[in-house]
Amino acid sequence: xxxxxxxxxxxxxxxxxxxxxxxxxxxxxxxxxxxxxxxxxxxxxxxxxxxxxxxxxxxxxxxxxxxxxxxxxxxxxxxxxxxxxxxxxxxxxxxxxxxxxxxxxxxxxxxxxxx
Amino acid sequence: xxxxxxxxxxxxxxxxxxxxxxxxxxxxxxxxxxxxxxxxxxxxxxxxxxxxxxxxxxxxxxxxxxxxxxxxxxxxxxxxxxxxxxxxxxxxxxxxxxxxxxxxxxxxxxxx
Numbered sequence: 001x002x003x004x005x006x007x008x009x010x011x012x013x014x015x016x017x018x019x020x021x022x023x024x025x026x027x028x029x030x031x032x033x034x035x036x037x038x039x040x041x042x043x044x045x046x047x048x049x050x051x052x053x054x055x056x057x058x059x060x061x062x063x064x065x066x067x068x069x070x071x072x073x074x075x076x077x078x079x080x081x082x083x084x085x086x087x088x089x090x091x092x093x094x095x096x097x098x099x100x101x102x103x104x105x106x107x108x109x110x111x112x113x114x115x
Numbered sequence: 116x117x118x119x120x121x122x123x124x125x126x127x128x129x130x131x132x133x134x135x136x137x138x139x140x141x142x143x144x145x146x147x148x149x150x151x152x153x154x155x156x157x158x159x160x161x162x163x164x165x166x167x168x169x170x171x172x173x174x175x176x177x178x179x180x181x182x183x184x185x186x187x188x189x190x191x192x193x194x195x196x197x198x199x200x201x202x203x204x205x206x207x208x209x210x211x212x213x214x215x216x217x218x219x220x221x222x223x224x225x226x227x
Contacts, residue, residue, distance in 0.1 A: 009155075033213040045158075045205065045218040052213070091157060097212035101165055102173060103148065107157040 003027065004094050006106035013082050014114050021077045021109045023092030029053075033095040034068065034075045039108070040088040048090075051075065082113045117141050121206050121219035128196045128226045136191040136222050138206030146209045147189035148173075148216065149181060151202040158205065164189055165212070196226045 005024045013019045025034065036048040049059060051068050059066045063080045079086050092106045122137045138147065145166050150158040150173075160173030162181040170181045178200060180192045189208075193200060203223050207216035 006157075031213075035215060043203075044220055045207075047215040047217070050213075050215050093158075095213050101146065101163065101171075101212045102160055103163075103216065104160075104174075105150075105158040107155060 003104035004092050004106035006109050008109045010110045012112045016081050018080050021090050023075045025073050025094045029096045029098050035093040036077050037091045038088045084113050084115050087113045119217050119219040121222050125223050132196050133194050138189045140208040144208035144210050148207045149191045150205045153202050198226050201226045
């Protein structure tokens with residue numbers, strides 16, 4: 001079973017629209033960490049945010065915001081007023097430090113922002 | 116700071132050949148990871164290390180070996196390359212568990 005599920009394979013939006021990328025995770029650990037990474041067309045992986053399992057506060061950083069809900073095991077990512085530069089593949093990831101220190105990535109969501 | 120450096124950036128191998136991918140980090144990170152990225156599969160963990168001299172298997176370890184003789188270096192070896200190992204390989208490091216990973220730029224490996 002997938003530890004991290006990103007059900008949206010590809011999303012296209014028109015510039016200035018808002019878009020939400022979904023991430024659902026599965027873990028039995030009480031302590032865990034969730035991450036979002038961005039992979040632009042140039043190929044590098046860029047860290048966006050880290051959240052630990054004890055901090056359910058939503059976070060906003062400019063046009064980016066994250067909604068962490070333990071009740072639904074989700075960690076969704078919203079881009080407000082999307083721009084062409086947001087076009088990339090976005091990965092959600094889970095770290096379980098108490099059970100082997102492995103990292104689990106979702107399969108990614110490819111976002112295309114159309115000008 | 117160079118961060119995480121992967122060598123080489125591109126390589127073409129023939130089936131059965133061997134090679135070693137080198138990952139070097141200059142951030143004094145304890146944890147290092149090797150991933151492969153295939154279309155539609157996301158990043159899958161091959162092997163990882165929680166400190167100098169340690170290694171552990173990830174999700175897809177078969178056909179690969181690793182070594183971490185020095186804290187700053189993490190080597191990924193293919194003893195007998197197979198076409199199924201054609202992929203983009205990423206190395207990453209983190210200061211310790213639960214912290215963000217810093218990624219190298221990737222190695223594109225093709226096996227004919």
